[in-house]
Structure formats: C-alpha cells, structure tokens
Amino acid sequence: MAPQPHSGRRRSRWSCWAVRGLAIVLMSLTGGDALSLDHYRQSCPKAEAAVTAAVKQAIAKDRTVPAGLLRLHFHDCFVRGCDGSVLLDSTSNNTAEKDGPPNASLHAFFVVDNAKAAVEALCPGVVSCADILALAARDAVALSGGPSWAVPLGRGDGRVSLVSDTTSLLPGPGATFDQLKQAFHAVGLSAKDLVVLSGGHTLGFAHCSSFETRIRGFPGGSGGAGVADPALRPSFAAALRRACPANNTAKGAGAWMDPTSAAFDNAYFKMLQTGRGLLASDEALLTHPKTRRMVALYAASQGKFFQAFVSSMLRMSAQNQPGEIRANCRRHN
Ligand code: HEM
Structure with missing residues (x-):
C-alpha cells in the first residue's frame, strides 16, 4: 500500500526510506558533503526542537x-545550493x-534570526544557518497541515551572495x-x-x-487594450482585475x-485544472501532456501530492556546499 504522509507510523517509515534512499543518492549527484540525520546528535541535540519552537512562535503572531x-528555502537552494546565501545582507x-x-x-528572515539566536544559546558556533532554514521550511509545511519529514543536516554556510545570480538562476x-524545466534541470531537478x-x-x-500580464496583457481588447489570458476562467480573471486595478500603486495589492x-x-492543483492558476508559470505546467497528467494526479489525490512533495523537497534541499558556520545569519564570519 502506498505510504500516507499524514498517518503517524506509516509516515515515519516512509520518511526513513525517503531520507536514506533519496538524500544519499542525491548527495552523490550534487557533489556536496554528505548530509546526515545524526549531524547534530552529539554537538547540539536540541537544535531541531529550538528551530521548531521559533517557527511556532512566529506563526502564532503572523500567519504569513x-x-x-518555504519560499526563502527555495530561493536559497536555487542559487549556489542551500547555503544560506539568501540570508546574507548587502x-x-x-x-x-x-x-x-x-x-x-x-x-x-526574522524567524531564522530568532531560531539562530535560540540555537546559539544552546551550542554556539555549531549549527549552520542553511540547516536552520531547511528545518524551518519543513516546519512551515508541517505546521500548515502538510506532510512532515526528517531533514538530513550538515549544510555549510556560504560566503558569497551576488545580486546578479538571482535574475539568472531564479x-x-x-x-x-x-x-x-531548464531552471530546475540546472539544479539537478526533473520536470x-x-x-x-x-x-x-x-x-x-x-x-x-x-500576474499583471495574465489579467490584461494579452492582445485583443478594443482600442489596443489588453485582455486576460484566455486560459484563465473569465470570472477568476475579473476577480483578479478587481484586486489589481490598472495602474494601481497600492503596495500590498495582489x-x-x-x-x-x-x-x-x-x-x-485543483485551481490549476479549472482555469484558476495564478501565475503564467503555474499555467505552463499544463502545456505538456506528461506534466498535465501529473497535475491531474495531485488534484485527485492529496496523499500522492504529499508523498511526492517530501521526495522533491529532499532532493531540492540536498544541494549543499561545504562552508562555514556563521555566527550571524546576515553576515559571513
Ligand atoms: C516553478 C517556478 C516558480 C516560480 C516562477 C515562482 C514564482 C513565484 C512568484 C512570482 C511568487 C509571488 C511573489 C510576489 O508577488 O510577492 C511566488 C510566491 C511563492 N512561491 Fe513561488 N515560484 C516558483 C516555484 C516555487 C517553489 C519550488 C516553491 C517552494 C517549494 C515556491 C514557493 C512559493 C511560496 C510559498 C510563495 C508565497 C510567498 C509568500 O506569500 O510570501 N515557489 N512564487
């Protein structure tokens, strides 16, 4: 029977398989140092609990x-591996x-700072900011009702963070x-x-x-005005246009x-299938028959999505680099 990420014992058995199999294989693909579930077992056994507590505390005050x-971790991993480079200040x-x-x-970012402060108080100079972010992303998913998994640890913190990398790699x-597909392939990830x-x-x-272009950037309106992407359900496009009036300057609108x-x-995935995907990059997943079938699969089965999400997160966050342990996540040592 397929493992169910939400069901206690089965979930942990499945997580073990995923971690041991995928993480180890992927480490050899990415060429980074081997990550391990035991990395801080001796040096900082309470690190993981301290990160979870900091994430819980932050969520209690701010649901966003x-x-x-989760997005921070993705943007970290796609640029020079998951090395905390996204956390460094200019x-x-x-x-x-x-x-x-x-x-x-x-x-x-403040959540990572708080977690780092808590972890430094327990064991100074031991736990990397990159690991803290990987753990915090896992906690973010689990505490929002998604699957949980064991995070292999031992990432190093990078010393390089260049603005020019962001537009070329993200x-x-x-x-x-x-x-x-190309951007994912560049970091060893599949369609x-x-x-x-x-x-x-x-x-x-x-x-x-x-998503401005999607709601009024397509040719076809009268007098040269743009219309919505025909792939969008008209009522959804209309709601988005109301949320984002033309020439709006409201900073928080969206x-x-x-x-x-x-x-x-x-x-x-259900939204995507019914003309209510928000970004053009979301809609793009429907352009290829193979990925369209995957969208249908995950729309039909949350269990299959959760299971696949854990595997893909393990793959994405296995791209580590050797590095230092920063004392402050915003500055290299
Ligand atoms: C496939 C390529 C992707 C593109 C082009 C993309 C692009 C974007 C964009 C444009 C936003 C909205 C930003 C804004 O307007 O403020 C966004 C939000 C977000 N993305 Fe992605 N993304 C991608 C993949 C991912 C992945 C792989 C993850 C994590 C696994 C992710 C997690 C998120 C989350 C959680 C948000 C909401 C952020 C928030 O509310 O603060 N994205 N993404």
Missing part, C-alpha cells in the same frame, strides 16, 4: 510566516541576493515550460520535481506585478495563491 519560510561592497528583483518580496512568474514543488504555491500570496492559502493542501 510559513509561506515566507554590504557597502556587495549587493546581496536578497536585494535582487526576484527576492523583493521575500520575508520571514525562474520568473512569466517563465515558459521550457524555461522552468516531475517542477510540478510537485510548484505545489508550494498552495501557501501564500502574490503581488499584482507577478491575490492569495489559492483559496486556502494558509493551509498546505492540494487545492493549488
């Missing part, structure tokens, strides 16, 4: 934190990743299927990982600029990624 943490000599256009709306919201991890868009929010945006579930 899980989406912020300096007088260097504009860092976090100040690049694709990262303008990243948030929840796919944009208007990316085509081929561009998305299946692309579909599954795009399911992370079950959480959170997008600003109008991220739309939730799916109607249950605080819950980690498979609603994203």
Whole structure:
C-alpha cells in the first residue's frame, strides 16, 4: 500500500526510506558533503526542537510566516545550493541576493534570526544557518497541515551572495515550460520535481506585478487594450482585475495563491485544472501532456501530492556546499 504522509507510523517509515534512499543518492549527484540525520546528535541535540519552537512562535503572531519560510528555502537552494546565501545582507561592497528583483518580496528572515539566536544559546558556533532554514521550511509545511519529514543536516554556510545570480538562476512568474524545466534541470531537478514543488504555491500570496500580464496583457481588447489570458476562467480573471486595478500603486495589492492559502493542501492543483492558476508559470505546467497528467494526479489525490512533495523537497534541499558556520545569519564570519 502506498505510504500516507499524514498517518503517524506509516509516515515515519516512509520518511526513513525517503531520507536514506533519496538524500544519499542525491548527495552523490550534487557533489556536496554528505548530509546526515545524526549531524547534530552529539554537538547540539536540541537544535531541531529550538528551530521548531521559533517557527511556532512566529506563526502564532503572523500567519504569513510559513509561506515566507518555504519560499526563502527555495530561493536559497536555487542559487549556489542551500547555503544560506539568501540570508546574507548587502554590504557597502556587495549587493546581496536578497536585494535582487526576484527576492523583493521575500520575508520571514526574522524567524531564522530568532531560531539562530535560540540555537546559539544552546551550542554556539555549531549549527549552520542553511540547516536552520531547511528545518524551518519543513516546519512551515508541517505546521500548515502538510506532510512532515526528517531533514538530513550538515549544510555549510556560504560566503558569497551576488545580486546578479538571482535574475539568472531564479525562474520568473512569466517563465515558459521550457524555461522552468531548464531552471530546475540546472539544479539537478526533473520536470516531475517542477510540478510537485510548484505545489508550494498552495501557501501564500502574490503581488499584482507577478500576474499583471495574465489579467490584461494579452492582445485583443478594443482600442489596443489588453485582455486576460484566455486560459484563465473569465470570472477568476475579473476577480483578479478587481484586486489589481490598472495602474494601481497600492503596495500590498495582489491575490492569495489559492483559496486556502494558509493551509498546505492540494487545492493549488485543483485551481490549476479549472482555469484558476495564478501565475503564467503555474499555467505552463499544463502545456505538456506528461506534466498535465501529473497535475491531474495531485488534484485527485492529496496523499500522492504529499508523498511526492517530501521526495522533491529532499532532493531540492540536498544541494549543499561545504562552508562555514556563521555566527550571524546576515553576515559571513
Ligand atoms: C516553478 C517556478 C516558480 C516560480 C516562477 C515562482 C514564482 C513565484 C512568484 C512570482 C511568487 C509571488 C511573489 C510576489 O508577488 O510577492 C511566488 C510566491 C511563492 N512561491 Fe513561488 N515560484 C516558483 C516555484 C516555487 C517553489 C519550488 C516553491 C517552494 C517549494 C515556491 C514557493 C512559493 C511560496 C510559498 C510563495 C508565497 C510567498 C509568500 O506569500 O510570501 N515557489 N512564487
């Protein structure tokens, strides 16, 4: 019987398989140092619990934190591996990743800072910021009702964070299927990982600029005015246009990624199938018959989505690099 990520004993058995099999195989593919579930067992046994406590505390005050943490981890891993490079602040000599256009709306950095402070109080200089972010992303998913999994640990913190990497390595919201596939392939991830991890868009929010072209950027309106992407359900496009009036300057305007945006579930795939995918990059998953079938599979089965999500997250977050243990996640040592 297929393992059920939400059902206690079966879930942990499945997580074990996923961790031992996938993580080990993938480490050899990415060429990084081997990650291990035991990495801090001697040196900082309470690290993981301290991270979870910091994430819980932040969510209790701010429901947008899980989406912020999950996206932070994705943006970290796609640029120089999961090395905490996205956490570094710009300096007088260097504009860092976090100040690049694709990262303008990243948030929840404070949660990593709080977790790091808690962990440093327990065992100074031992736990990397990259590991803290990987754990926090897992907790963000699990605490939003999604699956949980054991996170292999031992990532190093990088010393390099370049703004120029962000536009070249992070796919944009208007990316085509081929561009998305290429961006994922560049970090050792498949078209299946692309579909599954795009399911992370079950959480959170997008600003109008991220889907402006979809709601009024297509040719065909009277007097040269743009119309909505014909792939969008007309009532959904109309609701998005109301949320994002033309020439609007409201900074916080936008739309939730799916109607249950605080819950980690498979609603994203159901929306996609019914003309209510928000970003062009979401819609792009329907352009290829193979990935369209995957969308249908995950729309029909939340269990299968959860199972696949754990595998793909393990693959994405296994791209580590040797590095230091930063004392402060915002600055290299
Ligand atoms: C496939 C390529 C992807 C593209 C082009 C993409 C693009 C975007 C864009 C444009 C936004 C909205 C940003 C804004 O307007 O503020 C967003 C939000 C988000 N993305 Fe992605 N994304 C992709 C994949 C992923 C993956 C793999 C994950 C995680 C596994 C992820 C997690 C999220 C989350 C959680 C949000 C909501 C953030 C929040 O509310 O703070 N995305 N993404």
